[in-house]
Every structure is written in C-alpha cells, then in structure tokens.
Amino acid sequence: MALRGAIVVDTEKCKGCSVCVVNCPTNTIALAKEVNSKGYNYAYMANPESCTGCTNCATVCPDTCITVYRVKV
Amino acid sequence: MDIKDIIKPENKVYSKSPVLLDNVMHYCPGCSHGTVHKLIAEVIEEMGIQEKTIGISPVGCSVFAYNYVDIDWQQAAHGRAPALATATKRLFPDKYVFTYQGDGDLASIGTAEIMHACNRGENIVVIFINNAIYGMTGGQMAPTTLMGMKTATSPNGRREDIHGKPLKITELIAQLEGTCYVTRQSVQSVASARKTKRAIRKAFENSALKKGTSFVEVVSSCNSGWKLSPVKANEWMVENMFPNYPLGDLKDI
Amino acid sequence: MVKQKINMAEYILMKGNEAIAISAIRNGCDGYFGYPITPQSEVMETLMAEEPWDSTGMVVLQAESETSSINMLYGGASCGKRVMTSSSSPGISLMAEGLSYLAGAELPCLVVNVVRGGPGLGTIQPGQGDYFQACKGGGHGDYKMIVLAPNSAQEMYDFVDLGFELAFKYRNPALILSDGVIGQMMEKVELRPMKPRWTEEEIIKMSPWATTGKTPDRKQNVLTSLALDAAVHEALNHRLIEKYKQMEEEDVRFENYLCEDADHMIVAYGSMARVCENTVDLARKEGIKLGLLRPITLFPYPTKEIQRLVPQLKTIMSVELSAGQMVEDIRLAVNGKIPVNFYGRLGGIVPSPEEVLEAFKKEINK
Known part of the structure; x- marks a missing residue:
C-alpha cells in the first residue's frame, strides 16, 4: 500500500519563501515561474506524482497557505 | 490516480486552523513569526480554549499578531506585556493568558517586567521570539545580536568593547524560582516546528495547572534584517544562532 | 485597626x-x-x-x-x-x-x-x-x-x-x-x-469591548492604541476630542463660596482651597467682598462658571502651591477682560489664610 498526496496552495497568500520547497522530502514542490498579484513566485506541485501528503510543507509554511490531501492506494 | 481524485474533502489531512484569521500576514516571506502564530492557533484549537484565551501583543513586528489569531487581544506598550498579562491573569484566573514578545521588547526595554513576572511565578505563558535584531524599526542591534553580527546600529559588526556581549536572557529566566518550564526551540524544519508546538501546548497546560510561568523561546530568523534569502537565513540561523542559543529544555518541573 | x-x-x-x-x-x-x-x-x-x-x-x-x-x-x-x-x-x-x-x-x-x-x-x-x-x-x-x-x-x-x-x-x-x-x-x-x-456576566454586558474571551457570537476584541492608517487614526483622535467636549458639557464640577455678590474672586483647588475659604472669611470681616471658586474637576475645567462671574468681578487671583499653572486656564477663560493675579508658594510651604489675604491686598492695591 502506498500513499498518494496532493497540495493546494493559496497562490495569492503565498510569498514564495521556499521554506516548503526545502522541507519537502520528495522534491514535489518548486516555485512557479509565474507570479501572483503581489509579484511573488508562488509554490506549486512541480512533480505531483511524487507527493505523499506528508504535510511537512504545510507545517513549516509561515503563511499557512498550503492545504494537504492524502489517499491510500 | 488523478490529482482531482485526491483533492477531495474526505482526503484532507492538513488545513488552516479556524483559529487563524484569513488576513494575509504582513510579515516578510519566510518569517518565523507566521509559523509560530500558526502553532499557537493550532494549540488553542486542539485544546478547545479559544473562548478562554487572551493574548498580549508587543511592540515590534508582531504588534499585529491580533490580525491573525482569532482571540481577544491586548496590545501592550513596548516591553510591558508581562505587566498586562499579570493583571489579566490575576483578575481572570480561569483564563489562559500569554504574551508574545520579541527580543527587543522582552530582553531590552521590558527586562524588568519579564524578570518580575517570571519571578512572581505568574501562571502565564511567554512566547519569546529571538531573531537577534529589531525587525520593525529597520534592523537595529538587539541585546541578543551575536558578536560580529552586522546590523543598522552595528554596521561593522557587534563589538564587545562598544556593545557588550549578547544577553542570554532565557538562561537568566531559568534561574528564577517562579518559572516551571523554560525551553528554547525553533521552527525552520518540520521536526523543530513540531517540537515547538508540543512546547507551546505544554506551556498552556502548565498555566491551567497553576505551576508558575512557562517560557518558550523560539530562535527565529529575520531574513530581511539579516539581508539573506529566507532559506539562507534559516541555514545561517542553524550555523550561527544555535551554537550561541542551544535548543532544548532549560527547565521542566 | x-x-x-x-x-x-x-x-x-x-x-x-x-x-x-x-x-x-x-x-x-x-x-x-x-x-x-x-x-x-x-x-x-x-x-x-x-x-x-x-x-x-x-x-x-x-x-x-x-x-x-x-x-x-x-x-x-x-x-x-x-x-x-x-x-x-x-x-x-x-x-x-x-x-x-x-x-x-x-x-x-x-x-x-x-x-x-x-x-x-x-x-x-x-x-x-x-x-x-x-x-x-x-x-x-x-x-x-x-x-x-x-x-x-x-x-x-x-x-x-x-x-x-x-x-x-x-x-x-x-x-x-x-x-x-x-x-x-x-x-x-x-x-x-x-x-x-x-x-x-455584568462586565460582558456593561463593557462588551473587554477582553473577556472571544465567544462564537462576537468578533474578537482587540484593545490597542495603534492605527497606522491615517484616516482611521484621525477618526480615532476626533472620537477622543468629541469625548472631551462631552466631558466639558456634562461633567464640570466646582464649588462656589460667596461668589454671587463678590467684587473679587480667588480660584484655588485641593488643600489650597481650604486655606482660601478662611481667607474669604477674613476678607469679608474687613468688608472686602471676596469669593472663592473651587474647581473640583480640573479637567473638564469650570471655564463657563468663571466666564459667568467675570462681568461682576474686578480681579481674580489664582492661589496655588506651584509657580503658576492653573492660572493659565483662568486667563484663558477670562480672555483679558479683567486682571488675573497669582500667588503661589513652593517647596512644600502652605501659606496661612492671613498670608493669602495680604498677597491679595497687595495685588489689588497695585
């Protein structure tokens, strides 16, 4: 049994600090090339298939802009 | 499996605590304040004490903590939060009262207030954010600024002969008999953030048990003040702040 | 005991x-x-x-x-x-x-x-x-x-x-x-x-703004003096000003001792007012029509009472244990219409009623 996860980033709240990126154990997250209305490169799932829904990113996110989902497959 | 099949309400494992308000935080990207605010909100939610918790916000970057954590707040004059908390807790003994203070607020201008509140053993929680700098006023030297560290008021680095050495206030606080729990934590990693959350929870629980003052220092980064990227600032903190401010419990009785 | x-x-x-x-x-x-x-x-x-x-x-x-x-x-x-x-x-x-x-x-x-x-x-x-x-x-x-x-x-x-x-x-x-x-x-x-x-329960009813703990039926209460938005801060200041005006309308308190027929009036408060009451009695015995106004609220100040009495008065004297502070509020009230004199002692010396009377006479005979 494996875990599959996904994150939803509130891209307007995200300030692109990258703290989630370095704390992601599966290299799922990266900063987008696009920017939000404040000009920040927001976080997104660059490798969605590798997400396990571990919640590490959300735990360290200073702006609490990540929601995490997880299923057992 | 399609992402759409994962992102369903029944699969949600982490979302924003309802004790956090929806306002976008004014803090700089990567600032530790936001993470600590979140942990406090989660502890309040998990303990079910939103209706019984009163926060005291300081002067400094976190003056606006009340815009983010959905509880009743008093906003104190610079350094005086422990005095407000003292009266609030004594007049409302059944409530949970905590102060949220930075290093300039707690370790410089408010030294008398924090020392005496802790020495009296007020049944309050103190959250102490130590990022070794005055963030809001533009990055001036704080009592906890490290030797050699460059700030707006020590542009060539902190010198002992001019500025004296960093103040290890938490070590002093641990000596006071009124404190029951004195700990130093951080929030740059998942493990450290989880430890900090446990420490905050324990501090609030101590308050209900009337064991005395619980003091939680969070060694934090100020990437704007330190003039580093958020990630580099956290690395610098691990390398330079932790040797001077070692993590762990200083006291737990 | x-x-x-x-x-x-x-x-x-x-x-x-x-x-x-x-x-x-x-x-x-x-x-x-x-x-x-x-x-x-x-x-x-x-x-x-x-x-x-x-x-x-x-x-x-x-x-x-x-x-x-x-x-x-x-x-x-x-x-x-x-x-x-x-x-x-x-x-x-x-x-x-x-x-x-x-x-x-x-x-x-x-x-x-x-x-x-x-x-x-x-x-x-x-x-x-x-x-x-x-x-x-x-x-x-x-x-x-x-x-x-x-x-x-x-x-x-x-x-x-x-x-x-x-x-x-x-x-x-x-x-x-x-x-x-x-x-x-x-x-x-x-x-x-x-x-x-x-x-x-009474506090929550009387002071719904107080930090009694946020309940689901209301928004959080935040007690702060900080308002970085210029318009919000100006509005806060205007609210305060309105409050001070209301105090001046509704809550001025004073005691008027023998002022209704007075030619001259002493204004004094607190311990000095007790001394000056005796000064008024001494003056009256000598046939001088002296009265005493004792402000009980120093803010809001009894400006209107002073202004009511000014038309009948020749002089006013402020008597204080200071170098002359309240006298400024009297002068503002009088607005130059009659002379406002001052007698004050310092260093903890409290003058006797006779000394005050002597100082008063010296001023009106100038």
Missing part, C-alpha cells in the same frame, strides 16, 4: 490616603497595583493590611515599578475590571507613557496622584506643581484625563467611586489630583454603603 470596622456604615477618623484604600475595597474595585512612594504609601499599606482578597476578592499587588503598575492597569482595564493605582509626582511621571496608551486605547482606570514638590526628586512636602502634567497631558499625543481635586479625606473617599463612574462613562483614565496635605491629614470620613464587585 480599620480592618475590624470596614463593614460598619459610620464615621471613622482616618488619613486621606487610608480613605482611598478603604473606599476602593468598599466600592467594588477589582484590583490595585502600586509601588511605594512618599507621601502616599499608606494607600497600599492599608490595602495589604485589609487583605481584601479574602473579603471582596479584590487583587492587591506591589509591582516592580510605577511603569509596571500602570501597565497592569492597562491589562486589568482591558478585562473591563475596576482597577486603580496610586503614586506621587515622580511615579506619575514614570506612568505618563502608560496613561497615554490607556487614553489611546480608551480604557477606564483610576489613578491617584498625592502630589509632592518637584521638579526631579524634589521634596516629599505637598505641592500642586503637577497641574500641567495632569490636565495638559503629561504623556505624548492629544489626550485628556478626567481630573478630580479633593479637598478633604471625605472627598478622597468619595472620589474613588466618582472617578470609576466617570472613567467607565467615558472609557478614559480618571485621575485624583491630591497632595501631601490631603493624603496625610486625618479627618472624619463617612463610610458609604458597600458596592459589590461586578460579575463576569
């Missing part, structure tokens, strides 16, 4: 400072936070000896400084509680920051200043040199305190209740401006009926 007696409604001989303490307990005060300083230390000493935490539940705490005391008031007042402190001049200077914050956050509290001579460490003898500090600010920013000036131990007792009433009416700090004479003098004081402390 008083402890045995505080539940009896009767007359008791006590110091003005003791009257403050006993009145606080009997008028439902929730908390006193103070720091020792002469000549008012009896207030906290009396409270500690009375141990009201066992009777009414009132909290009494000796703080580490006056700075801390006033900020404890900020915390207690934020909870909608009746909280107070007392101090003397240098201690009140230390509280100036906190008073400005309390006024800015619109928090009610009661502060007692048993004034001594200044500046600096000055003297422990009585003085009235803190008039400007009390009435014109003291701390930073555009704010006012309600200032009550008692002239007897009885008024020390009564103004604790009145001070709290006005403080809560306006959500504003109230200050009792006393002095070493009134604080240390022993007099007969009538103990009024006890008033209970408010319950938490």
Whole structure:
C-alpha cells in the first residue's frame, strides 16, 4: 500500500519563501515561474506524482497557505 | 490516480486552523513569526480554549499578531506585556493568558517586567521570539545580536568593547524560582516546528495547572534584517544562532 | 485597626490616603497595583493590611515599578475590571507613557496622584506643581484625563467611586489630583454603603469591548492604541476630542463660596482651597467682598462658571502651591477682560489664610 498526496496552495497568500520547497522530502514542490498579484513566485506541485501528503510543507509554511490531501492506494 | 481524485474533502489531512484569521500576514516571506502564530492557533484549537484565551501583543513586528489569531487581544506598550498579562491573569484566573514578545521588547526595554513576572511565578505563558535584531524599526542591534553580527546600529559588526556581549536572557529566566518550564526551540524544519508546538501546548497546560510561568523561546530568523534569502537565513540561523542559543529544555518541573 | 470596622456604615477618623484604600475595597474595585512612594504609601499599606482578597476578592499587588503598575492597569482595564493605582509626582511621571496608551486605547482606570514638590526628586512636602502634567497631558499625543481635586479625606473617599463612574462613562483614565496635605491629614470620613464587585456576566454586558474571551457570537476584541492608517487614526483622535467636549458639557464640577455678590474672586483647588475659604472669611470681616471658586474637576475645567462671574468681578487671583499653572486656564477663560493675579508658594510651604489675604491686598492695591 502506498500513499498518494496532493497540495493546494493559496497562490495569492503565498510569498514564495521556499521554506516548503526545502522541507519537502520528495522534491514535489518548486516555485512557479509565474507570479501572483503581489509579484511573488508562488509554490506549486512541480512533480505531483511524487507527493505523499506528508504535510511537512504545510507545517513549516509561515503563511499557512498550503492545504494537504492524502489517499491510500 | 488523478490529482482531482485526491483533492477531495474526505482526503484532507492538513488545513488552516479556524483559529487563524484569513488576513494575509504582513510579515516578510519566510518569517518565523507566521509559523509560530500558526502553532499557537493550532494549540488553542486542539485544546478547545479559544473562548478562554487572551493574548498580549508587543511592540515590534508582531504588534499585529491580533490580525491573525482569532482571540481577544491586548496590545501592550513596548516591553510591558508581562505587566498586562499579570493583571489579566490575576483578575481572570480561569483564563489562559500569554504574551508574545520579541527580543527587543522582552530582553531590552521590558527586562524588568519579564524578570518580575517570571519571578512572581505568574501562571502565564511567554512566547519569546529571538531573531537577534529589531525587525520593525529597520534592523537595529538587539541585546541578543551575536558578536560580529552586522546590523543598522552595528554596521561593522557587534563589538564587545562598544556593545557588550549578547544577553542570554532565557538562561537568566531559568534561574528564577517562579518559572516551571523554560525551553528554547525553533521552527525552520518540520521536526523543530513540531517540537515547538508540543512546547507551546505544554506551556498552556502548565498555566491551567497553576505551576508558575512557562517560557518558550523560539530562535527565529529575520531574513530581511539579516539581508539573506529566507532559506539562507534559516541555514545561517542553524550555523550561527544555535551554537550561541542551544535548543532544548532549560527547565521542566 | 480599620480592618475590624470596614463593614460598619459610620464615621471613622482616618488619613486621606487610608480613605482611598478603604473606599476602593468598599466600592467594588477589582484590583490595585502600586509601588511605594512618599507621601502616599499608606494607600497600599492599608490595602495589604485589609487583605481584601479574602473579603471582596479584590487583587492587591506591589509591582516592580510605577511603569509596571500602570501597565497592569492597562491589562486589568482591558478585562473591563475596576482597577486603580496610586503614586506621587515622580511615579506619575514614570506612568505618563502608560496613561497615554490607556487614553489611546480608551480604557477606564483610576489613578491617584498625592502630589509632592518637584521638579526631579524634589521634596516629599505637598505641592500642586503637577497641574500641567495632569490636565495638559503629561504623556505624548492629544489626550485628556478626567481630573478630580479633593479637598478633604471625605472627598478622597468619595472620589474613588466618582472617578470609576466617570472613567467607565467615558472609557478614559480618571485621575485624583491630591497632595501631601490631603493624603496625610486625618479627618472624619463617612463610610458609604458597600458596592459589590461586578460579575463576569455584568462586565460582558456593561463593557462588551473587554477582553473577556472571544465567544462564537462576537468578533474578537482587540484593545490597542495603534492605527497606522491615517484616516482611521484621525477618526480615532476626533472620537477622543468629541469625548472631551462631552466631558466639558456634562461633567464640570466646582464649588462656589460667596461668589454671587463678590467684587473679587480667588480660584484655588485641593488643600489650597481650604486655606482660601478662611481667607474669604477674613476678607469679608474687613468688608472686602471676596469669593472663592473651587474647581473640583480640573479637567473638564469650570471655564463657563468663571466666564459667568467675570462681568461682576474686578480681579481674580489664582492661589496655588506651584509657580503658576492653573492660572493659565483662568486667563484663558477670562480672555483679558479683567486682571488675573497669582500667588503661589513652593517647596512644600502652605501659606496661612492671613498670608493669602495680604498677597491679595497687595495685588489689588497695585
């Protein structure tokens, strides 16, 4: 049994600090090339298939802009 | 499996605590304040004490903590939060009262207030954010600024002969008999953030048990003040702040 | 000693400072936070000896400084509680920051200043040199305190209740401006009926703004004086100004002694007013039509009463234990229509009625 996860980033709240990126154990997250209305490169799932829904990113996110989902497959 | 099949309400494992308000935080990207605010909100939610918790916000970057954590707040004059908390807790003994203070607020201008509140053993929680700098006023030297560290008021680095050495206030606080729990934590990693959350929870629980003052220092980064990227600032903190401010419990009785 | 007696409604001989303490307990005060300083230390000493935490539940705490005391008031007042402190001049200077914050956050509290001579460490003898500090600010920013000036131990007792009433009416700090004479003098004081402390339910009803804990039926309560948005901050200041205007309309208090037929009038407050009452009697015996106006509220000031009397008066003299402070408010009220003279003593010297009369005659015969 494996875990599959996904994150939803509130891209307007995200300030692109990258703290989630370095704390992601599966290299799922990266900063987008696009920017939000404040000009920040927001976080997104660059490798969605590798997400396990571990919640590490959300735990360290200073702006609490990540929601995490997880299923057992 | 399609992402759409994962992102369903029944699969949600982490979302924003309802004790956090929806306002976008004014803090700089990567600032530790936001993470600590979140942990406090989660502890309040998990303990079910939103209706019984009163926060005291300081002067400094976190003056606006009340815009983010959905509880009743008093906003104190610079350094005086422990005095407000003292009266609030004594007049409302059944409530949970905590102060949220930075290093300039707690370790410089408010030294008398924090020392005496802790020495009296007020049944309050103190959250102490130590990022070794005055963030809001533009990055001036704080009592906890490290030797050699460059700030707006020590542009060539902190010198002992001019500025004296960093103040290890938490070590002093641990000596006071009124404190029951004195700990130093951080929030740059998942493990450290989880430890900090446990420490905050324990501090609030101590308050209900009337064991005395619980003091939680969070060694934090100020990437704007330190003039580093958020990630580099956290690395610098691990390398330079932790040797001077070692993590762990200083006291737990 | 008083402890045995505080539940009896009767007359008791006590110091003005003791009257403050006993009145606080009997008028439902929730908390006193103070720091020792002469000549008012009896207030906290009396409270500690009375141990009201066992009777009414009132909290009494000796703080580490006056700075801390006033900020404890900020915390207690934020909870909608009746909280107070007392101090003397240098201690009140230390509280100036906190008073400005309390006024800015619109928090009610009661502060007692048993004034001594200044500046600096000055003297422990009585003085009235803190008039400007009390009435014109003291701390930073555009704010006012309600200032009550008692002239007897009885008024020390009564103004604790009145001070709290006005403080809560306006959500504003109230200050009792006393002095070493009134604080240390022993007099007969009538103990009024006890008033209970408010319950938490009563506080929530009366002061819905207080930090009593956020319940689902309301938004969070935040007590702050900070407003970085220019328009919001200007609106806050205008609200304060409106409040001070309302005080001037509704809560001016004064005592008019033989002014209705007077040719000349002395204006004096607190201990000096007691001396000047005798001066008026002496003058009347000599056929001089002298009257006394005693402002009881120094802010709001009895400007309109002075203006009402000006047309019949030849001169006014302000008599103060200061270098001349209240005299400025009299001159503002009179606006140059008649001469406003001044007689003041310093260093803790309280002039006799005869000395005041002599000074008065010297001025009108100039």
